[in-house]
Amino acid sequence: MTEPEAPAARSRRRRPRLLIALLGAVVVLAILVVGGTALYINVIKEDAPEEFSLAQPSGSETVAPAGSLSGAWAIAPGSEVGYRVKEILFGQDTTAAGRTKEVSGSLTIDGLRASQASFTVRMASVTSDETRRDNQFRGRIMDTGTFPTATFTLAEPVDIGTVPTDSKTTRSVTAKGDLTLRGTTNRVTMTLQSRWDGTSIRTVGQLPVVFADYGIPNPSFPGISTEDHGIMEVSLIFTRSSAPPSPNP
DSSP: OOOOOOHHHHHHHHHHHHHHHHHHHHHHHHHHHHHHHHHIIIIISOOOOOOOOOOOOSSSSOOOOOSOSOEEEEEOTTOEEEEEEEEEETTEEEEEEEEESOEEEEEEEETTEEEEEEEEEEGGGOBOSOHHHHHHIIIIITOTTTOOEEEEEEOSOEEOOSOOSSTTOOEEEEEEEEEEETTEEEEEEEEEEEEEOSSEEEEEEEEEEEGGGGTOOOOOBTTEEEOSEEEEEEEEEEEEOSSOOOOOO
16 A cells, blocks of 8 residues: 655655746746737837938929028928937837927028027927827926926037028038037037028938936836937928027027
C-alpha cells in the first residue's frame, strides 16, 4: 500500500508549474503590449503631419512680384506654429506633433532688411492627435494656465538680400531672436526660408528646443519616453498691415 504524499512534497512539485504559468503569462502580456503598440502606431494612430515647407506656386509661368517689400506686414490666417517630438512607446518609435493656428504677429521691412518681427502663440490651443498628450501638454509640461503664450521677438535686423524677381525665388536667412517658453527667455538662432509672391510673404522654419533650457519638464511618463529636446515649427503668412507695427522692447 502506497503511503500518502506529504503536503510539502506536493507543494514543491506545484511550484515549477506555477512558475512556468507565470512566465507564460508574462510572455503573453509582453507580446500583447508590443504587438498592441505596433498595431496602434502602424494602423490606428494618425501619422504626424508633414514638416512645413514652401510649396511651389501653381502653374509653369514665372510671375514677377509687383510693388515693394518695404513696409508693415501682419501675420495672416493660415499661419501655424507647432512642435515635433520623437517618442518611444513601449519600445516602438513614433513621432508626436501638435499645432495651432492661433498665432499673431508682425513684420517690418525697411529697404532690404527686416528691422522688426515677432509672433505670439496661444499655447492652450495647441493640439495633436491624442487627447491625453494634449492634457499633459497644457498641464504638467507647459502649464498654459500660468504661461498662456509663447513668443519670439527678432533681436537683430536681418538682411534679406536683393528683391526677388519672380514668385518662385526662395530666400534663406538666419534670424537671431528671443524665444520665450513657459516664462523663460533665451536668445536663439533660427534658419528661415521665405518666398514673396507680390501679395504675401510666406516663411517656414524649425528650431530645436532643449526642454531643460526653458524649465520644461521632460514629456516622458510611464510607457512613453522622449528625447531631451523637441522641434518648434513655424509656417507664417504675412500680408500688408494697415496698423503701425509695435516697436521692439
